[in-house]
Amino acid sequence: xxxxxxxxxxxxxxxxxxxxxxxxxxxxxxxxxxxxxxxxxxxxxxxxxxxxxxxxxxxxxxxxxxxxxxxxxxxxxxxxxxxxxxxxxxxxxxxxxxxxxxxxxxxxxxxxxxxxxxxxxxxxxxxxxxxxxxxxxxxxxxxxxxxxxxxxxxxxxxxxxxxxxxxxxxxxxxxxxxxxxxxxxxxxxxxxxxxxxxxxxxxxxxxxxxxxxxxxxxxxxxxxxxxxxxxxxxxxxx
Amino acid sequence: xxxxxxxxxxxxxxxxxxxxxxxxxxxxxxxxxxxxxxxxxxxxxxxxxxxxxxxxxxxxxxxxxxxxxxxxxxxxxxxxxxxxxxxxxxxxxxxxxxxxxxxxxxxxxxxxxxxxxxxxxxxxxxxxxxxxxxxxxxxxxxxxxxxxxxxxxxxxxxxxxxxxxxxxxxxxxxxxxxxxxxxxxxxxxxxxxxxxxxxxxxxxxxxxxxxxxxxxxxxxxxxxxxxxxxxxxxxx
Numbered sequence: 001x002x003x004x005x006x007x008x009x010x011x012x013x014x015x016x017x018x019x020x021x022x023x024x025x026x027x028x029x030x031x032x033x034x035x036x037x038x039x040x041x042x043x044x045x046x047x048x049x050x051x052x053x054x055x056x057x058x059x060x061x062x063x064x065x066x067x068x069x070x071x072x073x074x075x076x077x078x079x080x081x082x083x084x085x086x087x088x089x090x091x092x093x094x095x096x097x098x099x100x101x102x103x104x105x106x107x108x109x110x111x112x113x114x115x116x117x118x119x120x121x122x123x124x125x126x127x128x129x130x131x132x133x134x135x136x137x138x139x140x141x142x143x144x145x146x147x148x149x150x151x152x153x154x155x156x157x158x159x160x161x162x163x164x165x166x167x168x169x170x171x172x173x174x175x176x177x178x179x180x181x182x183x184x185x186x187x188x189x190x191x192x193x194x195x196x197x198x199x200x201x202x203x204x205x206x207x208x209x210x211x212x213x214x215x216x217x218x219x220x221x222x223x224x225x226x227x228x229x230x231x232x233x234x235x236x237x238x
Numbered sequence: 239x240x241x242x243x244x245x246x247x248x249x250x251x252x253x254x255x256x257x258x259x260x261x262x263x264x265x266x267x268x269x270x271x272x273x274x275x276x277x278x279x280x281x282x283x284x285x286x287x288x289x290x291x292x293x294x295x296x297x298x299x300x301x302x303x304x305x306x307x308x309x310x311x312x313x314x315x316x317x318x319x320x321x322x323x324x325x326x327x328x329x330x331x332x333x334x335x336x337x338x339x340x341x342x343x344x345x346x347x348x349x350x351x352x353x354x355x356x357x358x359x360x361x362x363x364x365x366x367x368x369x370x371x372x373x374x375x376x377x378x379x380x381x382x383x384x385x386x387x388x389x390x391x392x393x394x395x396x397x398x399x400x401x402x403x404x405x406x407x408x409x410x411x412x413x414x415x416x417x418x419x420x421x422x423x424x425x426x427x428x429x430x431x432x433x434x435x436x437x438x439x440x441x442x443x444x445x446x447x448x449x450x451x452x453x454x455x456x457x458x459x460x461x462x463x464x465x466x467x468x469x470x471x472x473x474x
Contacts, residue, residue, distance in 0.1 A: 061392075063305040147389040151303065151441075154386075158438055182435070182454045189434020190427045197430070200396065216421040220462040 025055030025073060025137065046084055048074040050095040053088075054137035062092070062149045089150050092141075096153060099142050100160050106131040121168075122215055129208045132195070136204035143196040164188040169222065187221055254344050254377045256293040288326045288336075290316045295337045296379045304334065304391045334391050335398065341380050342402045348373055350409065359413045360460060366409060367455045371448040374436060378445035385437040403429045414463050428459055 036044070052074025056065045067088060071078050085091040110127030111120040132139040146157035162185065169184030191214060198207060294316035298307055309330055313323050327333040352369040353362045374381040388399040407425035421427065432455065439445050 063390075144389075147437075154437075154441060158441060161434065161438075182451060183458060185438065186431040186435055186454070186458045188431075189438075190431030193430025193434055194423070194427055197400070197426075200393075213421040213423055213427075217424065217427050217462070220420065220424075221458075 025059050042084075045074075045076050045080055046094075049076055049081060049084055049091065050098055051137070052076075053091050053095050054099075054135075054141045057092075057145045058137045058140040062088075062145050089152070092145075092149050092153055093156065095138075095141060096146060096156060099138050103128060103131050103142065104163075118219070121218060122211075125215055125218075126208070126211055129195075129211055129214075133205050133207040136199070139195075139199050139204045139207065143192060143199050147196070161185065161188045161192060164191070168218070187218065190217070190221075254341060254380055256289045256296070256340060287316075287318055287322050291318060291323060291326055291333060292337045292340055295333055296341070296383060299387050300379065300382050304387045309333075331392055331394065334387075335394055338383060338388065338395060338398050341383055342398065345373060345377075345380060345384075346402065346405050349406075353409065359415065360464075362413075363410065363459050364456050367459060368449070368452050370406075370432075371452050371455065375446050375448040378440065381436055381445045381448065382440050385433050386440050399433075403433065410459065417463055420462065424462055428462065431458070 049070060052070045052072075053065070055073050056069040060066075060069060065088065067078065067081060070088075070091065071081050074081075076084075081091075085094065107124040107128045111124035114120045114123045132142070146153055165181065165184030165188040168187050169180050194210065194214065195207060198204070198210065203209075291312060294312045295307075298311045298315050301307075302311065307330065309320065309323055312330075312333065313320055316323075323333075327336065349366055349369050353366045356362045356365060384399060384402070388395045403426065406429055410425040410428065435451065435455075436445075436448065439448050439451070
């Protein structure tokens with residue numbers, strides 16, 4: 001039964017999955033202003049449900065998260081939830097897609113403002129890390145729960161990693177003898193895996209600290225990309 | 239490079255078959271895995287229920303995924319009663335962790351055996367990477383267990399995976415040539431990418447084709463340590 005200590009009355013997770021380092025989650029609930037249009041109301045409800053899902057996932061994990069948890073955290077009614085989403089899986093898919101879109105936008109905006117491969121890499125990486133660090137439940141959803149959710153969610157995550165791979169390793173800059181796609185995929189996986197590990201360790205807020213090590217890594221792992229002359233030399237020598 | 243235990247004549251063990259471990263203590267049993275390829279009928283009768291259950295867990299996981307797998311699925315596959323299951327394991331999670339531990343141990347020891355005695359670091363990486371992909375290609379259930387299911391099976395399972403990666407990171411780091419500008423965490427970073435790649439092959443249903451990625455994997459592991467020029471010479 002809801003306890004009075006943590007005001008949200010949040011259900012405690014099963015012992016095996018409990019994350020003792022995490023406080024029970026809360027989602028900011030904006031009171032709808034009077035005069036909001038119907039579509040604004042719906043958009044706000046959707047935002048709150050997605051945030052509620054992320055908060056519930058971080059605390060319970062995908063399998064143990066119930067619609068009840070999402071509803072309680074987001075402050076929408078159960079019928080409203082079901083007007084927006086068919087169920088947990090669809091809600092997750094929407095939250096993931098929304099998160100990836102916003103993350104990509106932040107990264108691309110920052111990268112485009114720079115000139116040259118290395119500055120763009122550095123700026124994009126920093127923007128991505130800062131975006132994730134500013135929203136730890138979302139970072140958890142994108143990096144950790146995407147591997148633990150349903151199979152369609154995993155496949156969608158795989159597609160995101162593929163896109164990251166293409167961004168890191170364009171087709172014309174692969175390592176000798178190795179298809180660029182596979183190499184890029186390895187690099188994207190390395191980045192995601194590192195960040196996932198840090199989020200699991202409770203360090204989501206400090207992800208920006210990984211800037212140096214990740215940039216260093218990319219610079220040593222992508223010599224052909226960061227020194228464009230190298231791939232021409234190799235092509236010339238066979 | 240003769241192994242300490244007298245392995246059966248012919249190739250080293252390629253196939254992880256928990257049921258064939260029979261009544262032997264695990265230590266001895268691991269050294270006596272019979273060689274074999276897919277689909278061969280088992281020549282050992284498994285009396286050891288624990289190992290039958292472990293083998294069943296391995297088989298059943300890809301069908302439903304860890305969260306949807308029930309103890310009923312496992313007991314039906316193993317041909318044991320629920321009571322027998324609970325004599326061996328307190329929960330699905332405990333069974334999963336025991337399965338993971340056994341498979342990981344077999345896998346790590348196999349790879350470590352393959353690289354033992356090789357002095358040259360580059361050769362060790364080349365042999366080790368080839369062996370990892372070869373073993374996973376021959377044992378797609380283990381690839382599935384580690385790369386796909388472990389992230390879904392709770393905190394303890396993820397920690398097991400980290401521990402296994404740590405073991406491989408030590409192999410990667412041992413005796414590598416120093417080079418200025420390397421991140422401290424390089425070995426762990428590299429291995430994170432490898433797991434991700436394996437998961438992709440498994441999810442695509444082509445775990446058996448993992449050996450095709452060997453050249454790419456070797457270059458990926460070597461280049462950060464060596465720079466751009468030498469790895470192509472290594473592969474020649």
